[in-house]
Structures are given as structure tokens and as C-alpha cells.
Amino acid sequence: MKVEITVNGEKKIADVSPETTLLKMLRDEFDLTGAKLGCDVGDCGTCTVVVDGESVNSCLMLAARASGSEVLTIEGLATFQKLHPVQQKFEDLGALQCGYCGPGMIMSAKNLLDKNKSPSVDEIRDALAGNLCRCTGYTKMIEAIQEAAKEINTTNAL
Template structure:
């Protein structure tokens, strides 16, 4: 039996009926066609499915869609603005922190949450924040560089 939920995704309100066992990642990808949220390990180890729930990073493979009732969800698709790429997205491109791109949406959303709480993190704080997001391509150095560059750019804008 489906359950009616109400949630905001990328600023848009949805009222939908979902199966009680449907994960948030499956809901986002299959019902809303927001395929920027990736499915990786499906057990919460890799972080590729990271989205922001009420501003905090969560593994959407571990959250049931019904648990998102009344919550605000942000996916990578909700980050870009009419002005273009978000400074974190731009920094990832500029610093070469994107190779295969599979981990990128989760990394960027985790970085966004970090920079909202701590606008000027040091490299160790950045590494700790992204420790739940695995990357097999870049070796993390360029990702840390990108988050550091985004921090500097975002600080200039305020």
C-alpha cells in the first residue's frame, strides 16, 4: 500500500504516493527523473547517492522516501542557477577534480554542506567532511584543491 508524502525537491513541492520500501535514491531517479544522484554500493559506503536533506548530507540509498516526508531535499540538479554553475561546480571543473564523474554530485553536495557550516575550512577539515564519499579516479588531492578554491571564491562574494 502506497503512502502519501509531501516534500520539497530543489525548491519544488511534490505530493506523491510512494511505496513504503522505496529508497529516496530510487524515488529521485525513477519518479522525478533526477538522475544526477547516482546509485553505487546501495549500502551507504560510497557516498555517490549523497543528497542534502534539510541542508545535511545523507546517503539517499539508506533513506526511505517516506522518511523524506516534510523535508527539503537538494540534488545536484538544484545547485546550478540562472547565472551558471555554482562556485563549487566551477571549482571542480577548473581544478580537474572530475574524471569519470560518478562521485562528483555527492562530493559537490557534501562540499556545499561543509562550506555553509564552515566557510573557510582547512585541508584536514575538508578531508574529514568528504571521508564518506569515495573516489576511485582522482586520488582526492584535486577534490580538496577544488573545495579550497570554492571556499575562497565564495568568501570573496560575501
């Protein structure tokens, strides 16, 4: 079946079988391999992408369901010149270790900051609750998201 979606601002069309998940379509049809296949049942969150402003586990969403939607993946955050503030702060603070959870974690954080400009620590913990990390204990991620929020607010105020 034909699925037409907007990915990172670009219109894309793929011909996929009905059981194809959004994650599989992004990775196999569009070569967007930033979102990872982890548990494949919606527990780990490393496949997180933003669909029409909501962060979703793309392993649980059928590609057909996303038809006509605007999808943002980790590839859509940085430009050649500049990382997204969340990415930059994750790097500066050493918030990732093995990095496998990173794409999903950063998308959840980015979506949080789009909706809540100055989240509290509890609100950040809540937003990351669907993204598992085995390496870091989440502490530096929470700090990085707070720093990114500050930077985004400062830039917007200028």
C-alpha cells in the same frame, strides 16, 4: 503511500511503496538522476543529497522518512547562467575524472561550505570521508573546495 517533500525549492508529491528509498524516489518519480546509485548500502556516497541541512546517503533513507523535508540535490545547485562555485572549481581544476562520484562529492562539499566558511584541509578530508573516488586521489577536489570557499567568501564580502 503519499510522500510530500520540497526538492530544490519545489513542492513535490509522489505515491510510492513503503520500502522506496529517497534515492529511488528522486530518480524514478521526479527524474532527478543526478544522485547516482552506486553501492546501495551507504559505502560509496555517490547518492549524497542534503536533507534539512545534513548530507545523507539517499540510498539509506526511506522516502517516507524524508516526508515534509527540504531536499537539495545536485540539480538544485546551478542555474542556466552559472555553475555553483564548487562545481565551477571542480571543472576548472580537473577535480573529476570518470565523474561517477561527482554529484555526491559536490553535495558533501557544498554542505561543508554552508556550515564552515573556511575549512582546513583536515576538515575537508573529514567531510569527504563518506564519498569514495577511485580515479583522482582526492587531491584536486580538496584544492577545488578550498578555491570555492575563497570565491564564496569574496563574493559575500562584496
